[in-house]
Amino acid sequence: MNSNNGNGAARSQGEPMKILVLGATSGIAEATCRLWAARGASLFLVARNSEKLAAVAADLKVRGASYVDTAVADLDDTSSHPTLLTHAINSLTGMDVAYLAHGILGDQPRAEQDFVVAEQILHTNFVSVVSMLTWLANYCVQRHSGVLAVLSSVAGDRGRKSNYLYGASKAGLSAFLGGLRNRVDREGVTILNIKPGPVKTGMTSHMKGSEKFADVNVVAKAIVKAVDKRYDVLYVPFQWGPIMFVIQHIPERIFKKLNL
Amino acid sequence: MSTSTLRPAAHGTSSASADSARRLDTSFESWGRFPKYPAHLVPMHWQQEFPANIQGLHNGALPVGMGRSYGDSCLLKDGNLIVTTAMNRLLSFDPETGILTAEAGMTLAQILDFAVPRGFFLPVTPGTKYVTLGGAVANDIHGKNHHVAGTFGNHVTEFELVRSDGSHRRCSRTENPDWFGATIGGLGLTGVLTWVSLRMRPIVSRAIDYEGIQFHGIDEFLALTEEYKHVEYTVSWIDCASTGKNFARGIFMLGEHAQVPGDLKPSSEPKLVFPVEAPGFALNHTTVSAFNTVFFHKQRKPRVQSLQDYEPFFYPLDAVLRWNRLYGKSGLLQFQYAIPWESARQGTIAILTEVAKSGLASFLAVLKAFGDVPSPGLLSFPQPGITLALDFPIKAGLTFPLVERLADMTRDFGGRLYPAKDAAMTADQFQTFYPQWRQLERFRDPVLTSSFWERVTGDRPNL
Ligand SMILES: Cc1cc2nc3c(=O)[nH]c(=O)nc-3n(C[C@H](O)[C@H](O)[C@H](O)COP(=O)(O)OP(=O)(O)OC[C@H]3O[C@@H](n4cnc5c(N)ncnc54)[C@H](O)[C@@H]3O)c2cc1C
Ligand SMILES: NC(=O)c1ccc[n+]([C@@H]2O[C@H](COP(=O)([O-])OP(=O)(O)OC[C@H]3O[C@@H](n4cnc5c(N)ncnc54)[C@H](OP(=O)(O)O)[C@@H]3O)[C@@H](O)[C@H]2O)c1
Numbered sequence A: 001m002n003s004n005n006g007n008g009a010a011r012s013q014g015e016p017m018k019i020l021v022l023g024a025t026s027g028i029a030e031a032t033c034r035l036w037a038a039r040g041a042s043l044f045l046v047a048r049n050s051e052k053l054a055a056v057a058a059d060l061k062v063r064g065a066s067y068v069d070t071a072v073a074d075l076d077d078t079s080s081h082p083t084l085l086t087h088a089i090n091s092l093t094g095m096d097v098a099y100l101a102h103g104i105l106g107d108q109p110r111a112e113q114d115f116v117v118a119e120q121i122l123h124t125n126f127v128s129v130v131s132m133l134t135w136l137a138n139y140c141v142q143r144h145s146g147v148l149a150v151l152s153s154v155a156g157d158r159g160r161k162s163n164y165l166y167g168a169s170k171a172g173l174s175a176f177l178g179g180l181r182n183r184v185d186r187e188g189v190t191i192l193n194i195k196p197g198p199v200k201t202g203m204t205s206h207m208k209g210s211e212k213f214a215d216v217n218v219v220a221k222a223i224v225k226a227v228d229k230r231y232d233v234l235y236v237p238f239q240w241g242p243i244m245f246v247i248q249h250i251p252e253r254i255f256k257k258l259n260l
Numbered sequence B: 001m002s003t004s005t006l007r008p009a010a011h012g013t014s015s016a017s018a019d020s021a022r023r024l025d026t027s028f029e030s031w032g033r034f035p036k037y038p039a040h041l042v043p044m045h046w047q048q049e050f051p052a053n054i055q056g057l058h059n060g061a062l063p064v065g066m067g068r069s070y071g072d073s074c075l076l077k078d079g080n081l082i083v084t085t086a087m088n089r090l091l092s093f094d095p096e097t098g099i100l101t102a103e104a105g106m107t108l109a110q111i112l113d114f115a116v117p118r119g120f121f122l123p124v125t126p127g128t129k130y131v132t133l134g135g136a137v138a139n140d141i142h143g144k145n146h147h148v149a150g151t152f153g154n155h156v157t158e159f160e161l162v163r164s165d166g167s168h169r170r171c172s173r174t175e176n177p178d179w180f181g182a183t184i185g186g187l188g189l190t191g192v193l194t195w196v197s198l199r200m201r202p203i204v205s206r207a208i209d210y211e212g213i214q215f216h217g218i219d220e221f222l223a224l225t226e227e228y229k230h231v232e233y234t235v236s237w238i239d240c241a242s243t244g245k246n247f248a249r250g251i252f253m254l255g256e257h258a259q260v261p262g263d264l265k266p267s268s269e270p271k272l273v274f275p276v277e278a279p280g281f282a283l284n285h286t287t288v289s290a291f292n293t294v295f296f297h298k299q300r301k302p303r304v305q306s307l308q309d310y311e312p313f314f315y316p317l318d319a320v321l322r323w324n325r326l327y328g329k330s331g332l333l334q335f336q337y338a339i340p341w342e343s344a345r346q347g348t349i350a351i352l353t354e355v356a357k358s359g360l361a362s363f364l365a366v367l368k369a370f371g372d373v374p375s376p377g378l379l380s381f382p383q384p385g386i387t388l389a390l391d392f393p394i395k396a397g398l399t400f401p402l403v404e405r406l407a408d409m410t411r412d413f414g415g416r417l418y419p420a421k422d423a424a425m426t427a428d429q430f431q432t433f434y435p436q437w438r439q440l441e442r443f444r445d446p447v448l449t450s451s452f453w454e455r456v457t458g459d460r461p462n463l
Helices: A027-038 A050-062 A078-092 A108-113 A115-143 A164-187 A216-228 A240-248 B016-020 B108-118 B133-138 B177-183 B218-227 B285-298 B310-314 B323-327 B341-358 B399-412 B427-433 B437-443 B451-456
Strands: A018-022 A042-047 A067-072 A097-100 A147-151 A190-196 A233-236 B039-043 B061-064 B080-083 B090-094 B099-103 B156-162 B168-172 B192-199 B207-216 B233-238 B249-257 B303-309 B332-340 B365-370 B385-393
Touching: A018 A027, A018 A078, A027 A042, A027 A050, A027 A216, A042 A050, A042 A078, A050 A067, A050 B090, A067 A078, A078 A115, A097 A115, A108 A115, A108 A164, A115 A147, A115 A164, A147 A164, A147 A216, A164 A190, A190 A216, A190 A240, A216 A233, A233 A240, B090 B108, B099 B108, B108 B133, B133 B192, B156 B177, B168 B177, B177 B437, B207 B218, B207 B310, B218 B233, B218 B249, B218 B341, B218 B365, B249 B285, B303 B310, B332 B341, B332 B399, B341 B385, B341 B399, B385 B399, B399 B427, B427 B451
Parallel strands: A018 A042, A018 A097, A042 A067, A097 A147, A147 A190, A190 A233, B039 B080, B061 B080
Antiparallel strands: B090 B099, B099 B192, B156 B168, B156 B192, B207 B249, B207 B303, B233 B249, B233 B365, B332 B385, B365 B385
C-alpha cells in the first residue's frame, strides 16, 4: 500500500482500512471494493440478495481483502438499521469508512401515475439513506473520525422530465449531505458526496447508448482516491462537474422547453 | 425466420421487463467485423440470471464473451446475445495447486492482472488476452505451447453448465464427462458456462527468454520445429506475399518463461486505440508486401536472442486496441487450417502457393506445429500436424472465392478449419471437417444457437 495516499481515511498506521459497504452488490460498489480489497482492506458487506452477495464476497476475499463478513438485509427496512450497523461495526471492530451505494432507478413513467411507485424511489434512495446516515454520523462524531461516502448522482443537480423522481431523491440526498457536512466536518468527520454521470452497470444496461457510458472501473478508481483525500464532493467522470454547472445555470424559461 | 426449427421460444411468457430490456442493434461485433448482424443484447451480471433473463424471448439465444472470434460463431442474427463480460468474479484461488475458479465472463487479461503478481501464468493463452474464460472453453483455444501443453481445455478441471430448462451441471473428467467433452469446443451451444476452474502454471518473472531464427521455406521450418520441440513456446511468422527465392521465408520464434526471478508487477493498460476505420485501400498487395519485407528484415541477423516481457511476446497486437479497424468497414476474413502430418508439408506448400498467386496477401500469417496431446473436446479444432492462420481484407469478388478454394484444398489434404476464425466455409465443408457435429447437436440446448451453427448445419441458406 502506498503510504502517502493510503492514509487519508483515519486509522492507525499499518492496520487495514475498515470499510462498511451498504448495497455491496451494486456495480459501482463492487468495482470500488475490488480496489480496496487489493490493498488488503477489511470489509463488511450488506446486500439484499444472498446469492449475489456470496459471489461478491468470494471475489473480494480472493483479491486480498484481509477480512470479509456479510449480512443480508433489505435496507428499506429502516427499523433494522441500528441493529444492523452495530453488528457490522462489531464485526469489523471499528469503522473508518462507510460506503452507501444502494439505490434504484425506478420506473419514471409509472411513478408519474402511481404515487406508490414514486414513494418507493424516494424511500430507497433518500429515506433509508438518511436513516443510516443519522446513526453513522453520530457514531463518527463520537469518535471524531470517519468518512461517510455516499452515492448520490448528477441527476440530483437538476430535475428533468425523464427521471425527476430519481432526481428528486438524489437532490434531497445531496441537500442532506451538504447540511450534514456543515454540521460534522468540524468534528473530524468527512462527508463525501459522490455524483456520478451515467455509468455502465446493471442499473443502466437496458438504456439506449449505454455502451458509451463511463466504465465502472474508472469511476471506482476516482472514488477510492476521493475517499483517501477526503474530498467533499466528487463529480465522476470529472467532466460532469462543468457539464452540470452549465445545466444548472440554464434559465428555467428555456430549460422547461427542453427534452432532457 | 422466427419459425426456424433451431429457435423455439424460451420457456415461460415474456415479462414486461424482459421486453423493455430488448433493443436490436449491431453494437456487438465479431472481431472480423464480418458479417454484421443485428441482435438483442441481454447483459448478464450474475450467475443466477440465466435462464430467467431469456424467459419468453423469441428467436434463440447465444452466450457470448468479448467477441474476439472472427466470424459468426459469436453472432446470432435477430436473436438474443447474452453478453457475459460483467459476470467476472474470482471465486477461489489455491496457490498450493494453482487452481483458480472464476466466473465465465472474466477475461484472461483480468486473470493475468490477478495471477502474475502472485507468481502464476495462464496454462495456455491465445494471441490476445482480451478473451473470456467462457470463450476460451467454448472454442477450446490453443496457444504457442500446443505441442507440449495441448489446448486450453486440457487445463480446465471443472465448470458449471446451466441449461435453458434451469438445470445445473458440474462437469469434469469424472462428473458428467460427456457434457464436459461436448462443452469444451462446444461453440456455446450446450448451455451457459457460469464458472470455470483451471490449473495455472507457476512463473518467477514476467520475462520470456526469447529467440528468433530466420528460415527460408517449409523444410527449414520443419527442421526447426523438430529441433526445438521441447521448448515450451514456438510459433512462426511467415511471409506469404513473396514468391521465388523468398517463398515461405519467415521467423521461427521461441520462448520460455525466464528461470531467473524477476519483475512480477501487473501490466499497464494499453494506451493506443486505432481511432477510425482505415480506408478500404489501406491494405493492398504493395503495403502488405512492404510490411512483410520490413518484418522479415527487422530482425537483422539470422538469429537473435533477448529477454522480452510477456506482453509483446504473447500479445503483440493487444498494444493497439481495436486494431481490426485497420481493415476498413468491409472487415476481414480469417482462415485457419490444421492439416495432419501425413500431408502437412505438401498441403502447406500448396496453400501458400495459392495465396501468393492470388495477390491477396495476408498481412499476418502465423504458422505452427500442433502436438499430439489429445484435445478433450468433441469438436476441438487442433489435431497433430501443421496449422496456418491467415487474414484477408474483404475485397468484393476476390476474397470469398479464394477462401473457398483454400477450404477445398484443406479438405483434400485431410485437414479442417477453425470455427472461431471462419465466416465462409460451406455446410458441406464443415460437415466433412467435423463429422462428429451430429453428436454435438444432441447436446445442444434447444434454445441456443448461433449464426455459424445455422450456416454450417444447413438450417438456413448460406449468408
Ligand atoms: C488477435 C487475436 C488472436 C487470436 N489468437 C488465437 C490463438 O492463438 N488461438 C486460438 O485458439 N484462438 C485465437 N483467437 C480466437 C479467440 O481466442 C477465440 O475466438 C475466443 O473464443 C474468443 O473469446 P471471446 O471471449 O471473445 O468469445 P466470443 O468470441 O464472444 O465467443 C466465442 C464462443 O464462446 C461462446 N461463449 C462465450 N461465453 C460463453 C459462456 N459463458 N458460456 C458458453 N459459451 C460461451 C460463444 O457462444 C461463442 O461460441 C484470437 C483472436 C484474436 C482477435
Ligand atoms: N449507474 C449509473 O449510471 C449511476 C449514476 C449516478 C448514480 N448512481 C448511483 O450509484 C449507486 C449504485 O448504482 P449502480 O450503478 O452500481 O447500480 P446497481 O448495480 O443497480 O446497484 C444498485 C444496488 O442497490 C441495491 N439495492 C436497491 N434497493 C435495495 C434495498 N432496498 N436494500 C438493499 N439493497 C438495495 C441493489 O440490490 P439488488 O442487486 O439486490 O437489486 C443493487 O445492488 C446507486 O445509488 C445509484 O443511484 C448510478
